[in-house]
Every structure is written in C-alpha cells, then in structure tokens.
Amino acid sequence: xxxxxxxxxxxxxxxxxxxxxxxxxxxxxxxxxxxxxxxxxxxxxxxxxxxxxxxxxxxxxxxxxxxxxxxxxxxxxxxxxxxxxxxxxxxxxxxxxxxxxxxxxxxxxxxxxxxxxxxxxxxxxxxxxxxxxxxxxxxxxxxxxxxxxxxxxxxxxxxxxxxxxxxxxxxxxxxxxxxxxxxxxxxxxxxxxxxxxxxxxxxxxxxxxxxxxxxxxxxxxxxxxxxxxxxxxxxxxxxxxxxxxxxxxxxxxxxxxxxxxxxxxxxxxxxxxxxxxxxxxxxxxxxxxxxxxxxxxxxxxxxxxxxxxxxxxxxxxxxxxxxxxxxxxxxxxxxxxxxxxxxxxxxxxxxxxxxxxxxxxxxxxxxxxxxxxxxxxxxxxxxxxxxxxxxxxxxxxxxxxxxxxxxxxxxxxxxxxxxxxxx
Amino acid sequence: xxxxxxxxxxxxxxxxxxxxxxxxxxxxxxxxxxxxxxxxxxxxxxxxxxxxxxxxxxxxxxxxxxxxxxxxxxxxxxxxxxxxxxxxxxxxxxxxxxxxxxxxxxxxxxxxxxxxxxxxxxxxxxxxxxxxxxxxxxxxxxxxxxxxxxxxxxxxxxxxxxxxxxxxxxxxxxxxxxxxxxxxxxxxxxxxxxxxxxxxxxxxxxxxxxxxxxxxxxxxxxxxxxxxxxxxxxxxxxxxxxxxxxxxxxxxxxxxxxxxxxxxxxxxxxxxxxxxxxxxxxxxxxxxxxxxxxxxxxxxxxxxxxxxxxxxxxxxxxxxxxxxxxxxxxxxxxxxxxxxxxxxxxxxxxxxxxxxxxxxxxxxxxxxxxxxxxxxxxxxxxxxxxxxxxxxxxxxxxxxxxxxxxxxxxxxxxxxxxxxxxx
Numbered sequence: 001x002x003x004x005x006x007x008x009x010x011x012x013x014x015x016x017x018x019x020x021x022x023x024x025x026x027x028x029x030x031x032x033x034x035x036x037x038x039x040x041x042x043x044x045x046x047x048x049x050x051x052x053x054x055x056x057x058x059x060x061x062x063x064x065x066x067x068x069x070x071x072x073x074x075x076x077x078x079x080x081x082x083x084x085x086x087x088x089x090x091x092x093x094x095x096x097x098x099x100x101x102x103x104x105x106x107x108x109x110x111x112x113x114x115x116x117x118x119x120x121x122x123x124x125x126x127x128x129x130x131x132x133x134x135x136x137x138x139x140x141x142x143x144x145x146x147x148x149x150x151x152x153x154x155x156x157x158x159x160x161x162x163x164x165x166x167x168x169x170x171x172x173x174x175x176x177x178x179x180x181x182x183x184x185x186x187x188x189x190x191x192x193x194x195x196x197x198x199x200x201x202x203x204x205x206x207x208x209x210x211x212x213x214x215x216x217x218x219x220x221x222x223x224x225x226x227x228x229x230x231x232x233x234x235x236x237x238x239x240x241x242x243x244x245x246x247x248x249x250x251x252x253x254x255x256x257x258x259x260x261x262x263x264x265x266x267x268x269x270x271x272x273x274x275x276x277x278x279x280x281x282x283x284x285x286x287x288x289x290x291x292x293x294x295x296x297x298x299x300x301x302x303x304x305x306x307x308x309x310x311x312x313x314x315x316x317x318x319x320x321x322x323x324x325x326x327x328x329x330x331x332x333x334x335x336x337x338x339x340x341x342x343x344x345x346x347x348x349x350x351x352x353x354x355x356x357x358x359x360x361x362x363x364x365x366x367x368x369x370x371x372x373x374x375x376x377x378x379x380x381x382x383x384x385x386x387x388x389x390x391x392x393x394x395x396x397x398x399x400x401x402x403x404x405x406x407x408x409x410x411x412x413x414x415x416x417x418x419x420x421x422x423x
Numbered sequence: 424x425x426x427x428x429x430x431x432x433x434x435x436x437x438x439x440x441x442x443x444x445x446x447x448x449x450x451x452x453x454x455x456x457x458x459x460x461x462x463x464x465x466x467x468x469x470x471x472x473x474x475x476x477x478x479x480x481x482x483x484x485x486x487x488x489x490x491x492x493x494x495x496x497x498x499x500x501x502x503x504x505x506x507x508x509x510x511x512x513x514x515x516x517x518x519x520x521x522x523x524x525x526x527x528x529x530x531x532x533x534x535x536x537x538x539x540x541x542x543x544x545x546x547x548x549x550x551x552x553x554x555x556x557x558x559x560x561x562x563x564x565x566x567x568x569x570x571x572x573x574x575x576x577x578x579x580x581x582x583x584x585x586x587x588x589x590x591x592x593x594x595x596x597x598x599x600x601x602x603x604x605x606x607x608x609x610x611x612x613x614x615x616x617x618x619x620x621x622x623x624x625x626x627x628x629x630x631x632x633x634x635x636x637x638x639x640x641x642x643x644x645x646x647x648x649x650x651x652x653x654x655x656x657x658x659x660x661x662x663x664x665x666x667x668x669x670x671x672x673x674x675x676x677x678x679x680x681x682x683x684x685x686x687x688x689x690x691x692x693x694x695x696x697x698x699x700x701x702x703x704x705x706x707x708x709x710x711x712x713x714x715x716x717x718x719x720x721x722x723x724x725x726x727x728x729x730x731x732x733x734x735x736x737x738x739x740x741x742x743x744x745x746x747x748x749x750x751x752x753x754x755x756x757x758x759x760x761x762x763x764x765x766x767x768x769x770x771x772x773x774x775x776x777x778x779x780x781x782x783x784x785x786x787x788x789x790x791x792x793x794x795x796x797x798x799x800x801x802x803x804x805x806x807x808x809x810x811x812x813x814x815x816x817x818x819x820x821x822x823x824x825x826x827x828x829x830x831x832x833x834x835x836x837x838x839x840x841x842x843x844x845x846x
Contacts, residue, residue, distance in 0.1 A: 019844035060562040139483040401839040416824040421442035
C-alpha cells in the first residue's frame with residue numbers, strides 16, 4: 001500500500017484492524033520493554049491516500065468471499081467488543097486489481113484446549129492480554145490466603161514453541177524476572193519460573209553454533225528447556241506426550257503459523273501447505289487481476305519454486321515488488337480490470353534471504369547471515385549481535401514517530417525499569 | 424503512602440488497581456494527546472516498600488467491610504476480566520492505623536441508562552473505552568451501507584457536565600477534530616460534532632470573565648453548548664427535560680462525583696454529602712486509629728468547617744499532612760493500635776486553595792488564582808495560561824519517567840499528530 005502510485009490507483013484497504021503490527025518487536029511489549037503503540041503503525045500513516053483521496057478508503061471489515069468473475073469481494077464490518085455498537089452489516093467492494101495480504105493463523109495442530117486456554121503472540125491485543133495476566137498473577141500470588149502450590153502454579157510461565165518468537169519471548173520474560181520482578185515483586189521472586197517446551201530443537205533454522213549459544217544463554221537466565229510434545233491443554237495445566245502434567249499460570253503458544261480458514265475457503269489453487277497459490281509474478285493464475293503476498297501466499301508447485309517461509313522479510317520484499325509491478329502495469333495502461341493482457345511484466349519475483357536474527361534476553365542476540373540453512377556465511381552471537389539486532393529493527397520500524405518511541409522506550413526501560421501498571 | 428516513614432511503619436495498600444491515575448491529565452489521553460501509561464503511576468514507584476519490605480504489601484483487592492473494634496478489615500480479591508482467572512477469595516487484614524483514601528464515584532443523579540450507556544472519565548479504562556469507541560465510530564461511518572442519518576449520529580459526541588473535566592474533554596475533542604480528523608478522516612470530517620450539555624453554567628467555580636472566555640473559545644472551536652437537564656439515556660439517544668431528543672454515537676458523563684456505595688456502607692458518622700466524617704486532624708472521631716482523606720472524606724458539621732471540594736489538590740495536601748502526622752505519632756511512640764492517647768497532634772489540617780486551571784483546547788487555558796469564589800485575585804486566559812497549565816501539571820506528575828513521557832507525548836502530538844491506531 002505504501003508504494004502504490006496513488007496518482008493512478010485508488011486504494012481501498014479492507015482489514016479488521018486499522019494498523020500494522022511490527023511483529024518482530026511484539027514479544028518485547030508483553031513485559032513492557034516497549035509500549036504497544038510503539039510497534040503499531042496506523043495504516044493512514046503508511047498510505048495517507050486512504051484517509052484523504054476521494055476514491056481511496058480504509059474499511060474496518062473482514063473479507064468473507066470473492067467473486068473473481070464479477071470482480072467484487074464480499075465484506076462484513078467488524079464492531080465486536082464495544083458496548084452499544086452497531087450490528088455488523090455486509091457490503092460489496094468492486095475492484096480492478098485485488099491483492100490478498102491477509103496473513104496466516106497460529107497453528108494449534110488440533111490439540112484440544114489451545115484456543116481456549118493459551119494466548120497466541122500475533123496481535124497487539126495478545127501482548128496486552130499476556131501483560132495483564134502476568135501482572136495479575138504476580139499480584140494475586142502476594143495476597144493472603146493462597147497456597148504455596150497455587151502460588152507456584154500462578155507464577156509458572158510456559159511457552160510452547162521454540163522458534164524465534166518463543167525464544168525471544170522467553171528471553172524477555174527471564175530478563176523481566178531478573179531485572180524487575182526481583183525488585184518490584186521481591187516477596188514472590190523465588191516462585192516465578194519460565195519453561196520453554198519444544199518438540200524438536202529450538203531455533204532450528206539457525207546455525208548449530210548459534211543454537212548451542214542460545215540454549216546456554218536461556219538456561220543461564222533460568223529458563224527451563226523441555227523437549228516434548230503437548231497432548232492436551234486444560235485451564236491450569238497441560239499434559240505432555242510422556243504423561244507429565246505441567247501446571248501453569250500463563251501459557252503462550254508460538255508454534256508457528258498455517259493457512260487461515262478464510263484462505264482455505266477461497267476458490268483458488270493452493271500451494272503446498274494450503275496457502276493461496278501464486279506464479280513467479282505473485283499472480284493467482286486461475287483468475288484475472290488477483291495477486292497474493294505474504295504469509296497467505298506460496299508459489300504453486302508448477303513454478304518449481306519452494307514455498308517461502310512465513311517471515312516479515314519475505315512479506316515486505318513481496319509488497320515492494322508487487323507495488324512496483326502494479327505501478328508498471330498501470331503506467332502501461334493496464335490498471336483497469338481485464339485489460340493488462342499485452343503488458344510485459346518484467347522480471348519475476350526472486351527472494352534473497354538476508355539472514356535471521358533473534359534476541360535471547362540480557363543484552364544478547366544471535367545474527368545468522370547465511371543465505372540458507374545449508375550455505376556458509378557469517379554468524380554471530382553475543383552483545384555485538386544484540387546491538388545489531390536493536391539497530392536493524394530500529395531502522396525497519398516504518399515511521400519516524402515510532403522510531404523515536406522505540407528508542408525512548410528502550411532508554412527508559414534501561415533507566416527506570418519496566419512499567420508495571422496494570423491498565 | 425509516599426511520605427510514610429517506612430523505618431517505623433509497615434505499609435499495606437489494599438486497592439483494586441495497582442497504579443495511581445493522574446486525573447487532571449486523563450482527558451488528554453482519550454484522543455491520544457497523551458498516552459495512557461504517561462498518566463498512570465505504579466504504586467510500587469510511589470512507595471517502593473510495598474514491593475520490597477518484608478511486612479509491607481500491595482494487595483490487589485477491594486475492602487468490603489471494617490471492624491474498628493478488632494482493628495481488622497475484610498477484603499476480597501479482584502480478578503475480573505481475565506480468562507481462566509482464579510475465583511475471588513476473601514481475607515482479613517489487621518491494622519494499627521487505617522487510612523481510607525478510596526475516592527468517590529461518578530454521580531448519575533439516578534438518571535436511567537447512564538451507567539449502561541454513558542462512559543465516565545475517572546479511570547484509565549474509561550479513557551481507553553472512549554478512544555476505542557471514537558475511532559470505531561470514525562471508521563464505521565466511512566464504510567459503505569451506512570445512512571446519512573446514522574453517520575451523523577455515530578459521529579455526534581455528547582458530553583454531559585460542564586465542570587473542568589467536561590470542558591477539558593470537549594476542548595481536547597474539538598482540537599482532535601480540527602487537527603487530526605480533518606487530515607486523517609477527511610471523508611467524514613463534516614459529519615463530526617461535539618455538544619456539551621450543562622444544567623447551569625459551565626465552569627461555575629471560575630471567575631465570570633474566564634467563564635465568558637471559555638464559552639467563546641469552545642463555540643469558536645465548534646462545540647455546541649446546550650443548557651438543559653438530561654432526563655433519560657437510551658442506547659443511542661438521550662432525552663432532555665424540554666423533550667428534545669439528542670442522538671449520539673459517544674456519550675461521556677462528567678457531572679461530578681458523590682459518595683461511593685462502599686463509603687455509604689461504613690458504620691461511621693458522615694459529613695454533609697455523605698462522605699466519611701473527619702475532625703480537624705482528619706481522624707474518624709467515633710473510632711480509634713482510623714483516618715480518611717481525599718474525595719471519600721469531609722469535615723464533620725461539628726468542626727464548623729465546610730466540606731472541601733473533591734479536587735486532586737485537596738487530596739494531595741491531605742495525604743502529605745496525614746503522612747507527617749502519622750510519622751509524628753509513630754516517633755512519639757503511638758504507632759501501634761490503641762496507644763496514641765497522650766501524643767500532641769500538633770496543628771490541625773488547614774486547606775489553602777492555590778487556584779484552579781482548565782484548558783479549553785487549541786493552546787488556550789484558564790488560570791484562576793483567587794483563593795475562593797468570592798475573593799479577589801489574579802485570573803488569566805489565553806496562551807500564557809495554557810503554558811502555565813502545561814508547566815504546572817508537568818511538575819505535578821509524580822515520577823521522572825512519566826514527566827519525560829508526558830513531555831515527549833506533547834512533542835510528538837505537535838510534530839506528528841495524534842496516534843489513531845485502534846489497539
């Protein structure tokens with residue numbers, strides 16, 4: 001949306017939220033290292049046309065279906081969670097070009113109780129829920145009348161999934177415990193513990209040396225690493241495949257993402273993994289004027305290319321590519337529906353992996369600059385990586401306003417500690 | 424709590440929220456001029472003993488009853504609003520000295536529907552609700568399928584009560600409309616309106632010249648002032664005493680405060696207005712070792728003094744006075760229950776009004792430095808007052824962390840406009 005040429009296109013954005021979440025920094029907001037608004041970018045700041053130009057709009061709604069022949073989508077407004085809110089209503093939007101960029105859903109692998117009892121880490125309201133619950137548990141465990149066993153359960157934070165999100169969240173949490181809980185909740189500091197459960201190896205996409213470093217670092221910060229598969233989740237305990245019961249007060253689920261039920265419902269051919277299948281130019285080949293980018297899309301098997309990982313890095317690069325492609329099509333006179341037949345599309349989309357990063361708390365991070373899991377390249381771990389991690393993400397935050405706030409949040413966390421108001 | 428001498432006292436704070444709200448700046452957070460956390464001060468930052476000293480605690484609970492003879496209070500934990508939260512449980516806390524500082528409740532004057540449909544402006548979650556609802560209404564009114572009439576209703580913001588809170592909120596709102604809505608929601612900018620309803624005169628405690636200035640300033644910013652009494656509140660309209668129906672999309676109720684049902688339930692003599700009655704030393708005279716300060720307390724008729732207004736200024740001065748008094752009692756050996764009989768309490772509490780301030784939006788404010796409504800003194804209005812208003816409040820914010828954030832919020836609002844993410 002940011003790079004679309006609004007002199008030629010009218011932009012209509014249909015989304016159930018009016019902001020973009022800068023997900024790589026979301027884990028830091030759960031414990032107050034960063035504030036929620038520092039990682040949320042209003043869409044009107046990303047593409048001002050939606051709030052100003054006569055034919056461009058932001059529509060707070062969910063897309064429910066698409067009619068590629070009629071060139072329209074069906075939508076329903078989102079008004080949940082407000083008192084005296086209007087009842088949702090349905091409407092249609094006509095399009096010349098349609099881009100799906102609707103992301104993925106957290107995977108639960110069909111395990112019972114996950115959706116009811118665990119908290120995901122994908123949206124700002126998830127981070128808010130984690131922060132409120134963590135502070136509630138810390139405070140309740142200090143109130144007279146609670147048993148020792150209940151206190152230990154309340155303050156047991158369990159993270160399922162050892163990918164970058166799970167590891168970064170565990171790192172932030174242990175940092176919060178070492179730095180802030182010891183000072184601000186010193187009555188209960190010996191009761192709080194973090195357990196990270198992973199079926200395979202943590203950070204499996206990283207270099208083996210970095211994985212070992214991360215494991216040592218997490219153990220040193222007091223995180224208990226458990227190799228196991230979760231079988232069942234109940235309201236205050238989960239059960240592992242070896243029968244072990246793990247009582248918890250906070251359960252965060254970060255085992256990766258899969259195709260959403262909306263994506264599954266779409267009448268398009270799918271890539272391996274059930275995402276919207278696209279060709280080399282990110283077009284949905286069975287219909288006209290439809291494109292898909294980000295976590296909701298994947299190369300069709302017929303392209304001979306692998307489905308790209310569900311990373312911010314991929315989505316960003318695809319977004320930029322597609323904006324250029326659409327601007328090119330528009331300038332060549334193919335901007336309207338059903339009329340781009342004779343336009344030369346130029347080079348296909350090629351993804352070049354720049355590397356991966358993850359922080360493990362306590363001013364330590366990993367930077368893996370290899371292009372793929374098998375190739376050779378630079379990999380670093382430690383304070384310098386942590387510095388690179390922070391600097392790199394600071395430059396990726398979209399607006400200057402949020403860059404300023406991220407920097408100031410980091411500064412005040414360093415100077416004053418994290419904010420523990422439960423609001 | 425801040426000034427209590429923790430070398431002699433153990434401090435136990437029982438409260439349903441773990442932070443203090445800096446209410447004078449709360450109205451600014453509803454539209455994003457300030458962020459919520461900039462006006463919330465965690466109690467552990469105000470009195471660190473509650474989180475560190477072995478006998479001092481913060482207890483997330485509501486006090487439900489007091490037994491002055493046994494020197495105990497009954498409490499119940501507060502766990503509402505979380506999924507899988509513990510069921511609330513009851514417990515008792517014993518005290519040597521008991522201080523009631525539990526504030527007041529918003530007055531509804533028994534008008535039907537106020538609690539169900541209006542939003543008060545007393546807590547951070549009220550400001551969050553207002554901000555979410557305002558942004559929701561702005562976005563919904565831009566979605567196809569809404570009628571012109573419904574659009575006008577959704578974007579009609581009604582404020583009932585023309586005291587400082589109602590006026591400041593109306594001012595912030597009109598400032599938000601002039602500066603941010605015109606830019607960020609330009610499709611609907613001609614539909615949004617603010618109406619301020621007051622039964623008598625706005626800002627009745629201020630100098631007549633300042634009142635006139637405020638009235639002109641509000642009208643100039645587009646606020647419609649209505650003299651009237653609300654008779655009935657329904658889910659999307661309210662009815663005035665002259666029969667006029669006022670449709671609204673957002674209704675903020677700020678008609679002042681009265682004694683809470685908890686205060687009414689306490690077995691103590693009451694001051695005029697139903698607050699906990701206190702003597703000149705802020706003691707509850709019918710029992711031993713009980714004190715009351717702030718909005719929940721008032722001088723007994725027998726003292727011959729007027730009940731003080733429900734202002735932050737009064738509460739702050741009483742808190743400081745009482746901390747000194749309790750420290751004095753403790754040092755004289757009277758810190759325990761039932762043993763302060765022979766201590767000379769020193770001078771009684773005397774309140775000296777320093778003046779009142781209110782902002783009316785668009786860099787304008789009122790400063791009234793008269794000591795009472797009848798006396799003479801300095802009163803100012805305009806940009807200089809606005810500057811005094813901001814500087815004065817900036818110095819009153821308790822922690823350096825929040826002072827920094829308030830200043831930076833003001834700066835970024837000036838530079839980048841207000842944040843319109845609905846999170």
